[in-house]
Amino acid sequence: AAGVIQSPRHLIKEKRETATLKCYPIPRHDTVYWYQQGPGQDPQFLISFYEKMQSDKGSIPDRFSAQQFSDYHSELNMSSLELGDSALYFCASSLVEGADYEQYFGPGTRLTVT
């Protein structure tokens, strides 16, 4: 079965640079979530989109923005990167109409800021 695809899998950036992370949800899924997992930490919710509209917002810095496109893929844009942004970024997708509340996670993008 198709899974959530994230690209790139690894990304190395310098401080103050920008980064764009991409997420391709499972086909027919209508909701995308972004989570940030710092080293040795639990995943923290950043933001979510339902049918291309922002549906919820968590502890996402103002330097970050995200959107969901017409084909349902989502991008997380990160500017003015800081060392503390180094983390594993997960994308998850779900089908709200399915009402099983299960989020399917991608393999993550490991961002390293030097």
Added chain:
Amino acid sequence: AQSVTQLDSQVPVFEEAPVELRCNYSSSVSVYLFWYVQYPNQGLQLLLKYLSGSTLVKGINGFEAEFNKSQTSFHLRKPSVHISDTAEYFCAVNLKSSGDKLTFGTGTRLAVRP
């Protein structure tokens, strides 16, 4: 506000022994409960979930969990562990009335020894 507490950061256990990973949550409203597993350098995989109905939930890889409303707990159990069960385990909650984001516990590292 909702929160999730995983009381044990690490649980060492010998192969073929039983194990219990503890999870308690706090919420003034009803929640959905999940257990995810994360193998090294991989994404999150759903083990099992509780939405409603029977309080004993069976998941993949021989794991099960029991929802206890009075104790606000959702402990994960396996009667006999394998070396391959060595991983990080996260308990997560989803408020029924406030979007679909997951709030994770801090994780429990299960280390299975031969």
